[in-house]
Amino acid sequence: MNINSFQQDLITWFKAEKRDLPWRKDQDPYKVWVSEIMLQQTRVDTVIPYFQRFIEQFPTIQALSEADEEIVLKAWEGLGYYSRVRNLQSAVKEVHEKYEGKVPNNQKEISSLKGVGPYTAGAILSIAYGVPEPAVDGNVMRVLSRILSIWGDIAKPSTRKIFEEAVRQLISHDNPSYFNQALMELGALICTPTSPSCLLCPVREHCDAFNEGTQNELPVKTKNKKNRHVRIAAAVLTDKDGRILIHKRPNTGLLANLWEFLNVEVMLPFEHEKDQLKNAFKIDYDADVQIDEMIGQIEHIFSHLTWNINAYKGSIQSIEKETEELKFVTISEIEQYAFSVSHQKILKKYKESFT
DNA sequence: TACTCGTGGAG
DNA sequence: TCTCCAAGAGT
Numbered sequence: 001m002n003i004n005s006f007q008q009d010l011i012t013w014f015k016a017e018k019r020d021l022p023w024r025k026d027q028d029p030y031k032v033w034v035s036e037i038m039l040q041q042t043r044v045d046t047v048i049p050y051f052q053r054f055i056e057q058f059p060t061i062q063a064l065s066e067a068d069e070e071i072v073l074k075a076w077e078g079l080g081y082y083s084r085v086r087n088l089q090s091a092v093k094e095v096h097e098k099y100e101g102k103v104p105n106n107q108k109e110i111s112s113l114k115g116v117g118p119y120t121a122g123a124i125l126s127i128a129y130g131v132p133e134p135a136v137d138g139n140v141m142r143v144l145s146r147i148l149s150i151w152g153d154i155a156k157p158s159t160r161k162i163f164e165e166a167v168r169q170l171i172s173h174d175n176p177s178y179f180n181q182a183l184m185e186l187g188a189l190i191c192t193p194t195s196p197s198c199l200l201c202p203v204r205e206h207c208d209a210f211n212e213g214t215q216n217e218l219p220v221k222t223k224n225k226k227n228r229h230v231r232i233a234a235a236v237l238t239d240k241d242g243r244i245l246i247h248k249r250p251n252t253g254l255l256a257n258l259w260e261f262l263n264v265e266v267m268l269p270f271e272h273e274k275d276q277l278k279n280a281f282k283i284d285y286d287a288d289v290q291i292d293e294m295i296g297q298i299e300h301i302f303s304h305l306t307w308n309i310n311a312y313k314g315s316i317q318s319i320e321k322e323t324e325e326l327k328f329v330t331i332s333e334i335e336q337y338a339f340s341v342s343h344q345k346i347l348k349k350y351k352e353s354f355t
Numbered sequence: 356t357a358c359t360c361g362t363g364g365a366g
Numbered sequence: 367t368c369t370c371c372a373a374g375a376g377t
Contacts, residue, residue, distance in 0.1 A: 080361025
């Protein structure tokens with residue numbers, strides 16, 4: 001491997017072929033940061049509209065640090081992995097207060113921020129500040145596993161260190177930003193997971209896998225296991241004025257701090273499902289409710305589990321325990337609250353039940 | 356280390 | 367339909 005030649009071929013290709021993406025218009029560390037958080041495990045095409053709206057709504061560190069969390073979560077609604085945005089706002093507040101609103105430009109301080117792991121730290125340092133740090137994501141592991149013929153299982157966390165060390169050997173100190181971005185861009189456009197376009201690859205002459213014909217066997221990645229299924233019964237409950245009862249989920253775990261319709265995990269046979277719903281609301285909130293007809297059956301697939309939701313409509317006669325987590329809202333007010341996609345599906349079924 | 360944590364798109 | 371995924375981090 002001629003490292004200088006590799007760097008030059010890679011960066012020259014990137015300059016010519018890089019996509020015109022909204023977060024590439026400048027090197028504002030805040031915008032680089034937001035884009036890197038959004039792009040975690042999320043496709044570019046999905047992120048683009050979210051990024052544009054988010055930056056318009058929260059243009060600066062100060063704007064995001066002063067925003068209401070409800071508003072911030074609403075801006076993230078539908079993007080998934082919601083702890084990302086709560087960690088982001090928490091970290092932005094720390095930067096605002098502790099670093100005078102300036103994103104740290106060194107490994108130690110930036111890595112201490114919530115939600116900033118080894119990849120994101122390297123990405124911000126290299127792209128926004130030109131620091132020659134590795135930014136090893138799934139693209140980089142796939143690309144380098146082929147170029148360097150590395151057969152370690154990239155599904156194992158410990159394998160990432162091998163690639164970080166490889167990047168430290170290869171990275172251009174002249175242009176760390178373009179080098180890191182080019183590796184990722186190559187993975188996205190040319191060196192794809194299946195059927196890589198080796199004949200179009202600017203660095204194929206440096207690639208061990210291409211020379212040995214093993215590009216379809218790399219990277220090595222063990223399979224993930226099956227989802228478990230969870231039965232959920234949910235109810236859209238209205239009071240005598242037609243307002244809908246919604247519930248705020250706890251601040252940890254799945255879909256933390258998002259709003260939802262009242263629901264329970266069902267353990268009993270189907271014929272006892274409605275009774276279990278009614279009893280759960282009595283126990284949890286000392287509420288007397290009536291469950292009416294089913295409005296829809298919804299399958300919602302998460303990365304690690306599946307919800308099989310039976311959704312009902314019903315009414316609420318009385319409720320004794322008024323808590324912060326419970327709220328009555330009108331059908332028009334409901335859109336101000338951030339819901340998971342699964343409960344947006346329930347709302348859709350509810351609206352359709354009147355047509 | 357292995358598991359949790361979302362979503363919508365591609366093959 | 368089913369599987370795998372896409373610029374990972376927290377626990």
